[in-house]
Amino acid sequence: MLVFHSDASLLQNPPTFFRHGRLMPHPETSERYRVLRDAVTGAGHVLHLAPDAGVASIKAVHAPDYVEFLRTAWDRRGELKNVGEELLATQFPRVGMDTRPVGLQGQLGFYLGDTSTSIRGDTWDAAYGAAQAAVALADHVGDAALKGEAATAYALCRPPGHHAYTAYGSGFCYLNNSAIAAQRLREKLGRPVAVLDIDVHHGNGTQGIFYDRADVLTISIHADTSSYFPFYCGYQGETGLGAGEGFNINMPLAHGSGNEVWLAAIRDGLDRVAGFGAAALVVALGLDASEEDPIGALKVTTDGFREAGALIASAGLPTAFVQEGGYLCEALPRNLVAFLSGVGG
Amino acid sequence: MLVFHSDASLLQNPPTFFRHGRLMPHPETSERYRVLRDAVTGAGHVLHLAPDAGVASIKAVHAPDYVEFLRTAWDRRGELKNVGEELLATQFPRVGMDTRPVGLQGQLGFYLGDTSTSIRGDTWDAAYGAAQAAVALADHVGDAALKGEAATAYALCRPPGHHAYTAYGSGFCYLNNSAIAAQRLREKLGRPVAVLDIDVHHGNGTQGIFYDRADVLTISIHADTSSYFPFYCGYQGETGLGAGEGFNINMPLAHGSGNEVWLAAIRDGLDRVAGFGAAALVVALGLDASEEDPIGALKVTTDGFREAGALIASAGLPTAFVQEGGYLCEALPRNLVAFLSGVGG
Numbered sequence: 001m002l003v004f005h006s007d008a009s010l011l012q013n014p015p016t017f018f019r020h021g022r023l024m025p026h027p028e029t030s031e032r033y034r035v036l037r038d039a040v041t042g043a044g045h046v047l048h049l050a051p052d053a054g055v056a057s058i059k060a061v062h063a064p065d066y067v068e069f070l071r072t073a074w075d076r077r078g079e080l081k082n083v084g085e086e087l088l089a090t091q092f093p094r095v096g097m098d099t100r101p102v103g104l105q106g107q108l109g110f111y112l113g114d115t116s117t118s119i120r121g122d123t124w125d126a127a128y129g130a131a132q133a134a135v136a137l138a139d140h141v142g143d144a145a146l147k148g149e150a151a152t153a154y155a156l157c158r159p160p161g162h163h164a165y166t167a168y169g170s171g172f173c174y175l176n177n178s179a180i181a182a183q184r185l186r187e188k189l190g191r192p193v194a195v196l197d198i199d200v201h202h203g204n205g206t207q208g209i210f211y212d213r214a215d216v217l218t219i220s221i222h223a224d225t226s227s228y229f230p231f232y233c234g235y236q237g238e239t240g241l242g243a244g245e246g247f248n249i250n251m252p253l254a255h256g257s258g259n260e261v262w263l264a265a266i267r268d269g270l271d272r273v274a275g276f277g278a279a280a281l282v283v284a285l286g287l288d289a290s291e292e293d294p295i296g297a298l299k300v301t302t303d304g305f306r307e308a309g310a311l312i313a314s315a316g317l318p319t320a321f322v323q324e325g326g327y328l329c330e331a332l333p334r335n336l337v338a339f340l341s342g343v344g345g
Numbered sequence: 346m347l348v349f350h351s352d353a354s355l356l357q358n359p360p361t362f363f364r365h366g367r368l369m370p371h372p373e374t375s376e377r378y379r380v381l382r383d384a385v386t387g388a389g390h391v392l393h394l395a396p397d398a399g400v401a402s403i404k405a406v407h408a409p410d411y412v413e414f415l416r417t418a419w420d421r422r423g424e425l426k427n428v429g430e431e432l433l434a435t436q437f438p439r440v441g442m443d444t445r446p447v448g449l450q451g452q453l454g455f456y457l458g459d460t461s462t463s464i465r466g467d468t469w470d471a472a473y474g475a476a477q478a479a480v481a482l483a484d485h486v487g488d489a490a491l492k493g494e495a496a497t498a499y500a501l502c503r504p505p506g507h508h509a510y511t512a513y514g515s516g517f518c519y520l521n522n523s524a525i526a527a528q529r530l531r532e533k534l535g536r537p538v539a540v541l542d543i544d545v546h547h548g549n550g551t552q553g554i555f556y557d558r559a560d561v562l563t564i565s566i567h568a569d570t571s572s573y574f575p576f577y578c579g580y581q582g583e584t585g586l587g588a589g590e591g592f593n594i595n596m597p598l599a600h601g602s603g604n605e606v607w608l609a610a611i612r613d614g615l616d617r618v619a620g621f622g623a624a625a626l627v628v629a630l631g632l633d634a635s636e637e638d639p640i641g642a643l644k645v646t647t648d649g650f651r652e653a654g655a656l657i658a659s660a661g662l663p664t665a666f667v668q669e670g671g672y673l674c675e676a677l678p679r680n681l682v683a684f685l686s687g688v689g690g
Contacts, residue, residue: 018363020425020450021433021463079572080365088366091459092437093577094513096553103572105365110577114436115460118366168439208441227424227448232438232455 001340002153003045004136008129009033009158011122014086018115026116027295027327028172033158036323039333040156045340050129050136050155057135058128060187061179061209063167065100069111070127070174073119079104086118113163113170127174130157134177137320138184138282145189145280145318152313152343154285154321155181162203162284162324163230171201171230178284178322179209182216185320191279196269197221198262198308199286199324200296202234202250206284212244217276221265223289223297224252247276255297259304262289266308270315280318287326287335294327305335309342319343346685347498348390349481353474354378354503356467359431363460371461372640372672373517378503381668384678385501390685395474395481395500402480403473405532406524406554408512410445414456415472415519418464424449431463458508458515472519475502479522482665483529483627490534490625490663497658497688499630499666500526507548507629507669508575516546516575523629523667524554527561530665536624541614542566543607543653544631544669545641547579547595551629557589562621566610568634568642569597592621600642604649607634611653615660625663632671632680639672650680654687664688 013030016023041047059067077083089108100110108119137155144151155177162178163171178195185193194217195210197203203220210216225234240248249272251265273281291299300308312319321343326332358375361368386392404412422428434453445455453464482500489496500522507523508516523540530538539562540555542548548565555561570579585593594617596610618626636644645653657664666688671677 017435018433018460019435020427021429021431022427023368024427082365082367082369084366086366088363090362090364090461091515091574091576093439094437094458094510095440095443097577098440099577099580101571101576103576106570106572106574106576109459113439114454115363116435165439170436225451226446227451229436229451231436231446231448231451232442232444235444 001045001343002140003040003047003156004050004133004153005037005047005156006050006129006133008125012120012126012159014118014120018088028159031328033156035328035333036156036336039337040340043337043340048136050132052132053135057180057184058131058175060183061166061176066111066167069107071124073104074121074123076104086120088115088118111168113168117169117172123174126159130159130161130177131175131180133157134181134322135184137322138181141280141318141320142185142188150316150318152319152321154340155323157323160324162197162199162206164205165208173205176205176209178282178324179206181320181322182282185280185282186216189279192216192277193280193282194219194273194276194278195282195284196273197284198266198289199284200288200293200298201286201325202230203284204230204233207238207248210244211248212241214243214247217247217273217278219249219269219272221251221253221262221269223255228255228297253298256299258299259301262298262300262304263307263311266311270311274315278317281315283312283319283321284324285321286324287332290329290331290335292329292331294329302331302335302338306338306342309339313343346390346688347485348385348392348501349395349478349498350382350392350501351395351474351478353470354501357465357471357504359463359465363433373504376673378501380673380678381501381681384682385685388682388685393481395477397477398480402525402529403476403520405528406511406521411456411512414452416469418449419466419468421449431465433460433463456513458513462514462517468519471504475504475506475522476520476525478502479526479667480529482667483526486625486663486665487530487533495661495663497664497666499685500668502668505669507542507544507551509550510553518550521550521554523627523669524551526665526667527627530625530627531561534624537561537622538625538627539618539621539623540564540627540629541618542629543611543634544629545633545638545643546631546670547575548629549575549578552583552593555589556593557586559588559592562592562618562623564594564614564617566596566598566607566614568600573600573642598643601644603644604646607643607645607649608652608656611656615656619660623662626660628657628664628666629669630666631669632677635674635676635680637674637676639674647676647679647683651683651687654684658688
């Protein structure tokens with residue numbers, strides 16, 4: 001299978017994040033990229049460095065002011081005292097607070113939703129590179145679809161993207177690679193597309209980006225968020241807004257659920273995608289549903305990942321697989337290889 | 346002048362808070378209480394320990410579920426791994442995220458708006474004690490007003506309160522002591538009351554609590570928030586909602602403004618209070634407009650504080666002074682004593 005990627009995924013390597021009142025080791029490191037890249041090359045997949053397709057596809061799903069903030073925030077760090085190796089938000093707007101502050105400290109919370117999503121000197125380059133991999137993936141799958149071929153390919157995006165909203169990042173995510181790929185496919189094919197998010201965390205940013213649209217179906221299968229990130233969304237009652245009503249589907253699973261429950265949800269999701277008549281599918285491919293994932297909450301095995309790949313391939317749609325979460329553990333590379341072998345091709 | 350206080354203000358003493366990606370010394374310490382208490386006793390004011398008037402006055406302005414969270418959060422810490430000396434929020438709900446999560450980590454961000462407002466073993470006791478001081482203050486001023494006397498008194502509340510909203514805390518604040526005093530006066534007198542907030546920070550929680558009400562006028566004089574906490578509110582366009590339209594007034598001042606600008610704003614504020622016909626006044630008395638305050642942004646001198654006290658006293662209203670911010674510096678105790686001497690009585 002073709003694997004699109006960017007060397008910039010070696011950048012943005014935060015040592016810590018702030019949780020439970022302490023600075024703790026950050027799980028979203030560049031080592032994830034190395035491990036997954038080595039795994040796919042070891043399994044015989046072919047790496048393609050994504051070309052630079054510019055910022056247009058990014059701005060197709062993200063607000064221009066947010067993109068500008070990401071690009072320039074680090075260069076503005078002189079506005080603040082005592083800045084270390086990174087910028088992190090510490091205050092955040094609540095409901096009813098719509099005013100964008102002028103200063104950097106306020107903008108950090110305006111554009112970043114939590115204390116795990118830092119701005120460092122190389123954050124923009126890393127996020128931009130990952131987004132380019134998603135664009136190259138969408139172009140490959142989309143161009144094939146225009147020729148009548150149901151191609152499948154994979155983008156090794158890092159940092160991940162599915163927690164990034166139109167106008168703010170969160171949960172280690174800056175640019176929503178899955179949404180960028182979906183929108184690019186939507187534009188290229190001129191027909192509706194679907195996103196199936198199988199990361200263990202709710203794909204809240206993707207939901208948010210397409211929440212009022214009927215032309216992109218978003219489905220997320222994830223560990224119940226009532227006691228799990230992102231906490232404040234991911235519930236079944238979130239079904240879309242306005243024209244988008246009915247085109248967002250959340251499938252929260254009980255913590256500790258294993259292959260059977262997870263694969264049944266994927267089957268259900270694929271049925272919804274088929275009923276919707278999607279011309280192409282983007283799979284937000286988190287690997288953190290693994291039973292071994294250090295921050296996971298489900299119990300999916302390597303066989304489960306292989307079967308998930310096979311199930312999705314059996315839908316026969318042009319399909320773009322976009323790497324999302326999945327954190328360092330022995331099973332991480334093995335589960336990616338198993339998933340892609342399930343997909344075949 | 347009578348000074349109401351609580352020994353519980355010696356509790357809730359966080360060593361650090363999270364800012365700019367680092368843990369930094371916390372400015373809102375119990376030493377503030379000691380210094381201010383010593384200052385008022387040294388100046389001959391009379392300390393009165395506030396009696397326990399129960400939780401009713403707290404629940405008159407705060408949501409029951411938020412109060413219950415504050416009371417019980419620390420006892421629930423076993424829900425989380427790796428808890429240290431305190432609980433702090435790291436993820437936060439945004440616009441459109443109304444679902445209250447079940448688990449403690451999500452509830453921390455649901456009920457606390459930033460990373461500076463920790464829950465420790467003694468947080469509830471400290472906040473409860475400060476609120477009782479505000480209640481005792483309101484009872485004293487209100488009972489005198491019912492006898493036709495325009496009494497003035499002061500509550501040495503700590504932790505402060507004016508950044509606490511109906512259903513969440515923020516900015517070192519848990520229970521909104523000024524709002525509790527205002528509501529208690531409102532109920533006791535059966536007539537409209539006003540809050541004049543002269544802390545250097547916008548009194549956003551107080552604004553929020555009374556935002557849709559016409560019976561409590563809220564005025565905040567503060568350093569421009571476009572590059573200063575609380576960042577996302579405190580602007581002139583925030584004038585109230587529904588029945589409360591026109592009954593919230595924000596007076597943001599340019600950073601670096603001194604006595605002249607600050608006192609002119611206070612005069613303006615007092616004119617609005619008089620025009621409103623308030624039966625009593627609550628002054629949210631931050632001392633952090635001082636030129637020496639370590640986290641301040643204005644340049645008010647000790648003479649400025651004395652004159653502010655005299656100006657407010659000249660309005661001739663029953664007036665409850667509630668301590669808000671003001672951080673450790675040589676001028677802190679001096680400015681409180683000067684302010685109260687300006688008030689006289």
